[in-house]
Amino acid sequence: xxxxxxxxxxxxxxxxxxxxxxxxxxxxxxxxxxxxxxxxxxxxxxxxxxxxxxxxxxxxxxxxxxxxxxxxxxxxxxxxxxxxxxxxxxxxxxxxxxxxxxxxxxxxxxxxxxxxxxxxxxxxxxxxxxxxxxxxxxxxxxxxxxxxxxxxxxxxxxxxxxxxxxxxxxxxxxxxxxxxxxxxxxxxxxxxxxxxxxxxxxxxxxxxxxxxxxxxxxxxxxxxxxxxxxxxxxxxxxxxxxxxxxxxxxxxxxxxxxxxxxxxxxxxxxxxxxxxxxxxxxxxxxxxxxxxxxxxxxxxxxxxxxxxxx
Amino acid sequence: xxxxxxxxxxxxxxxxxxxxxxxxxxxxxxxxxxxxxxxxxxxxxxxxxxxxxxxxxxxxxxxxxxxxxxxxxxxxxxxxxxxxxxxxxxxxxxxxxxxxxxxxxxxxxxxxxxxxxxxxxxxxxxxxxxxxxxxxxxxxxxxxxxxxxxxxxxxxxxxxxxxxxxxxxxxxxxxxxxxxxxxxxxxxxxxxxxxxxxxxxxxxxxxxxxxxxxxxxxxxxxxxxxxxxxxxxxxxxxxxxxxxxxxxxxxxxxxxxxxxxxxxxxxxxxxxxxxxxxxxxxxxxxxxxxxxxxxxxxxxxxxxxxxxxx
Numbered sequence: 001x002x003x004x005x006x007x008x009x010x011x012x013x014x015x016x017x018x019x020x021x022x023x024x025x026x027x028x029x030x031x032x033x034x035x036x037x038x039x040x041x042x043x044x045x046x047x048x049x050x051x052x053x054x055x056x057x058x059x060x061x062x063x064x065x066x067x068x069x070x071x072x073x074x075x076x077x078x079x080x081x082x083x084x085x086x087x088x089x090x091x092x093x094x095x096x097x098x099x100x101x102x103x104x105x106x107x108x109x110x111x112x113x114x115x116x117x118x119x120x121x122x123x124x125x126x127x128x129x130x131x132x133x134x135x136x137x138x139x140x141x142x143x144x145x146x147x148x149x150x151x152x153x154x155x156x157x158x159x160x161x162x163x164x165x166x167x168x169x170x171x172x173x174x175x176x177x178x179x180x181x182x183x184x185x186x187x188x189x190x191x192x193x194x195x196x197x198x199x200x201x202x203x204x205x206x207x208x209x210x211x212x213x214x215x216x217x218x219x220x221x222x223x224x225x226x227x228x229x230x231x232x233x234x235x236x237x238x239x240x241x242x243x244x245x246x247x248x249x250x251x252x253x254x255x256x257x258x259x260x261x262x263x264x265x266x267x268x269x270x271x272x273x274x275x276x277x278x279x280x281x282x283x284x285x286x287x288x289x290x291x292x293x294x295x296x297x298x299x300x301x302x303x304x305x306x307x308x309x310x
Numbered sequence: 311x312x313x314x315x316x317x318x319x320x321x322x323x324x325x326x327x328x329x330x331x332x333x334x335x336x337x338x339x340x341x342x343x344x345x346x347x348x349x350x351x352x353x354x355x356x357x358x359x360x361x362x363x364x365x366x367x368x369x370x371x372x373x374x375x376x377x378x379x380x381x382x383x384x385x386x387x388x389x390x391x392x393x394x395x396x397x398x399x400x401x402x403x404x405x406x407x408x409x410x411x412x413x414x415x416x417x418x419x420x421x422x423x424x425x426x427x428x429x430x431x432x433x434x435x436x437x438x439x440x441x442x443x444x445x446x447x448x449x450x451x452x453x454x455x456x457x458x459x460x461x462x463x464x465x466x467x468x469x470x471x472x473x474x475x476x477x478x479x480x481x482x483x484x485x486x487x488x489x490x491x492x493x494x495x496x497x498x499x500x501x502x503x504x505x506x507x508x509x510x511x512x513x514x515x516x517x518x519x520x521x522x523x524x525x526x527x528x529x530x531x532x533x534x535x536x537x538x539x540x541x542x543x544x545x546x547x548x549x550x551x552x553x554x555x556x557x558x559x560x561x562x563x564x565x566x567x568x569x570x571x572x573x574x575x576x577x578x579x580x581x582x583x584x585x586x587x588x589x590x591x592x593x594x595x596x597x598x599x600x601x602x603x604x605x606x607x608x609x610x611x612x613x614x615x616x617x618x619x620x
Contacts, residue, residue, distance in 0.1 A: 088494065089494045090494075184398065184399045184400075185536065185537055185538060185539075186517075187535045187536060187537040188538075205518065207496075208515065208518035208519075209518075209530070209532075211535060217608075218535055218609055219609065219610075219612070220519070220532035220533075220609045220610055221612075222519075222530035222532070225495075225496050225497045225521060225530070226497060227495055227497040227498055228495060228498075229495075256612075256613075259612040260612060260613070260614055263612055263614065293614055297614065298527075299529065299530045300529075300530055300610050302529070302531075302566075302569040302570060302573055302610075303570070304570055304573065304603055304607065
């Protein structure tokens, strides 16, 4: 099934203890659409770039079947640029530069060919911008997935809650779930957030995995323990893209299938961090992904058959 | 099979956002032995108390089959006492009082009836004290499990490493694994720690669950997401006691069985935090534990059957 992915397509400059990558491609919709393209050949990109964005990266994405009809190119302008430096433990980073450039005036316009899509993934953007995408759909998609961040909770909580009321799956991290709900317990936080509108909540916990909630069920997915994280940039976006792509491919929005989608998202994200930018995702083979998925099975499978309790 | 449990039997005064419990019973070996007694009727306690320790608590433990031949009673002295206050989020606590009392001169003496035990659980104590327990065993136990903490890494790393070299399963938290190994990645930390001697490493991550490592395998166990944690005191000790008790009951030290033991430990710990002190463990029924174990199955089970990756 078709999947609209909205978000940034950008340049990043990244410093990690392993090295520095200057002006490499990044952005939520770039990582997300490449990840999703492993699952569905009908990814519909909505984003904005400047004249500086490299044609070969656009060609690569086109080659993976990513529709760029909704990708605006602003002549004479520059693409969104972010620069950051990760601390030794990779769990914290400092933002060095944020140049909005083309993003400052970004008004997403959906081509008519996108407006009947069954699935929509709203990458982290101003909540009003995410809302304008929803409003342009001709019919209600089967599932709208939305990513956001604490920044919008700090400065735009009201419009954020209005957008959250319109979507089906919210993906945020544990601190954001606490901030959004005012509850420390993630179980209580999830109950409050689901009351705001979404059917499902995905709480991303980085190296501790992810939790999936609906009103009656909880699923706990592990993260793969990794010997080395080379560059965490884009891991969350890759997770979201594979998660959405898997759901679009299987066209099944049950809790059981969303569990599978989370494992696929986690597996794909575990590749993303192995190299800078989208480099590792570009090299990824089906056999590698299958082997990685099996690692998640091995990591979590137990059998209580022997249990006898006195 | 028989299981020797060594550690503190103590008084705690605990403040949480839910209330205060004054001079309630606690200690690693108290929580551990009660948890283990749900699995094996041959728990052999090694500890020390003062004359102030309540007889009815000793009677309760005896009633659960916990052998107290190795429990020293020091006339005219006071039991070990700890007092702490938990912050609102329950993940941090301040120690208000630590009165070693009888613990200051504690020299564990194993009764002859304990010296052939197949299983030994060394609760957190000075590493030299833990070593003296190992040295008193007549034959090498099948499995020696050891808990410790950052305090000993700060002030007694050499003797800690000597004791770690003699045991089979080390249980520590993620920060302690990083401190002990000097590695941030838990995969690298585990490799270094397993090189110090143990066959297995359990890394406890609190609300994020636990990881089990041997040289070739990793298992990731979730923690049960809880709406409310009433009092976290003793949860780690309860985990360790149920983990050791399950292994002693099943008499199986394979990686597969240690996975089951971790799920049992996690389930038992999830009860411990529901009330102050050992109150909830005292009320626990087999049916409740079975239902809680099923929750861990539901929480983690997924089936990739539908996976098709392009």
